[in-house]
Amino acid sequence: HGLTQxxxxxxxxxxxxxxxxxxxxxxxxxxxxxxxxPGQAPVLVVFDDRDRPSGIPDRFYGASSGNTATLTITRVExxxxxxxxxxxxxxxxxxxxFGGGTKLTVL
Amino acid sequence: VQLLESGPxxxxxxxxxxxxxxxxxxxxxxxxxxxxxxxxGKGLESIGYVxxxxxxxxxxxxxxxxxxxxxxxxxxxxxxxxxVTAADTATYYCARVGDCSGASCTWTFYMxxxxxxxxxxxSS
Numbered sequence: 001h002g003l004t005q006x007x008x009x010x011x012x013x014x015x016x017x018x019x020x021x022x023x024x025x026x027x028x029x030x031x032x033x034x035x036x037x038p039g040q041a042p043v044l045v046v047f048d049d050r051d052r053p054s055g056i057p058d059r060f061y062g063a064s065s066g067n068t069a070t071l072t073i074t075r076v077e078x079x080x081x082x083x084x085x086x087x088x089x090x091x092x093x094x095x096x097x098f099g100g101g102t103k104l105t106v107l
Numbered sequence: 108v109q110l111l112e113s114g115p116x117x118x119x120x121x122x123x124x125x126x127x128x129x130x131x132x133x134x135x136x137x138x139x140x141x142x143x144x145x146x147x148g149k150g151l152e153s154i155g156y157v158x159x160x161x162x163x164x165x166x167x168x169x170x171x172x173x174x175x176x177x178x179x180x181x182x183x184x185x186x187x188x189x190x191v192t193a194a195d196t197a198t199y200y201c202a203r204v205g206d207c208s209g210a211s212c213t214w215t216f217y218m219x220x221x222x223x224x225x226x227x228x229x230s231s
Contacts, residue, residue, distance in 0.1 A: 032217035034151075041200055041224050042143075042151065047217040048208070085151055089216045095166045096141075096153040096216050 003086055003099035010105045011076050019102045021069040021086030029088040031069035033062055036101075037082045045084075046071060073104075081106045108132050110201050110222035118195075118229050124188040128201030128222060133182060135159045139204035140184045141218055142175065144197040152197075156204065156216070157184050191229045198224040 003023040011017040021031060031049050034042035044053050046062035049069065059074045073080055086099040114126035128140070142154040155165035157175040165173050172189040188195060202218035 030215040030217075032215070034218075036151075041221040042218070043221070044205070044217060044219050047205060047219070048215055053219060087151075087217070089214075093167055095155075095164065098151040098153065101150045 003088070003097055005084075005086060005099040005102045007100070008103045008105065010107055012107045013076055013078060015076055017073040017076050017080070017104055019071045019073075019084050019086075019104065021071070021099050022067055023088075023097075023099075024067060025088055025090050025092065025097075026064060026067050026069050029090070031062065031064055032087045033060075033071045034085045034087065035080075035082045036085065042085065076104075076106055078106050080104060108134060108203060108220050110203065110220060112199060112201050112222045112225040114225065114227070116225065116227060118191055118227060119231050120192055120229055121190055124186070124191050124195060124199075124227055124229070126186045126199055126201075126225065126227070128184050128186075130182040130184075130203075135177065135179050135182060135184070138206070139164075139214065139216070140177065141202045141204055142186045143200045143202055143218070143221075145200070145224075146194075146197040154186065154188070154199075193229050196227065196229045198226045200224045 033046040036042040045060045049064040050062045083101045085101045090097045109131040111129045118124045136159045139156045174187040177184040201222045203220040205217045205219035207214045
C-alpha cells in the first residue's frame with residue numbers, strides 16, 4: 001500500500017525537475033505534495049493532484065495519471081533544494097500514507 | 108493560523124510521551140487536526156487525526172498505544188503515545204488538515220498548516 005518515490009533527483013539551475021510518486025491508490029485518490037527544506041517543517045506545495053496553495057509560485061505544478069503522480073518544478077532555483085514528499089489517503093488502511101521522499105539537489 | 112507544539116523533550120523508555128499543540132486563533136472548527144512524526148534522517152509518518160468535535164482517526168500502526176484529544180476552550184489538541192521505545196525518538200509535528208471541497212464536502216486529508224515541530228528523545 002506504499003507510495004514509491006525516487007530517492008534523489010538532480011537538476012541544474014533554470015532547468016525542470018520532475019519527481020514521481022507511484023502506487024495503486026494514486027489512480028483513485030487525490031495526491032498532495034510537500035517541500036521540506038533542511039531543519040524546517042514541511043510546506044504544502046500542491047494539493048488535490050494539481051492545486052496550489054496561495055503563495056506557492058506557478059513554477060510548481062502537479063499532475064496525476066494512472067498509478068503515477070508527478071510534481072514538476074520549472075526554472076529550478078537554488079532555494080528549491082529540499083526533500084519532497086507525496087501523500088494521499090489510502091482506503092486500504094483507512095489512513096494517510098506518505099511516500100519515502102525525494103531529495104532534490106540543485107547542481 | 109499558527110501552530111506551536113509543546114511538551115517534554117526527553118521521555119524514558121516504557122513511559123508516555125505527551126504533547127500539546129496550541130492553535131493561534133479561535134478557529135478549531137470545522138477542521139481535522141493531525142500529528143505527524145519524522146524520525147531522525149527518515150521520512151514523514153502520520154500518527155493520527157482528531158476532528159474538532161473530538162472524533163479520532165488513528166494510524167493502525169499506532170492505534171493500540173495512542174490517544175488524541177481536543178480542548179476547544181484552550182484552542183489546543185493533544186497527543187499521548189504510551190509505552191515508548193527508542194524507535195519513537197523523532198520530531199513531532201502538529202498540523203491542520205485542509206478544508207473539504209465540493210458539494211459533498213470531500214476530505215482529502217492534505218495538511219495546509221504545520222507547526223515548527225518539537226524533537227522528542229526517548230532515552231533513560
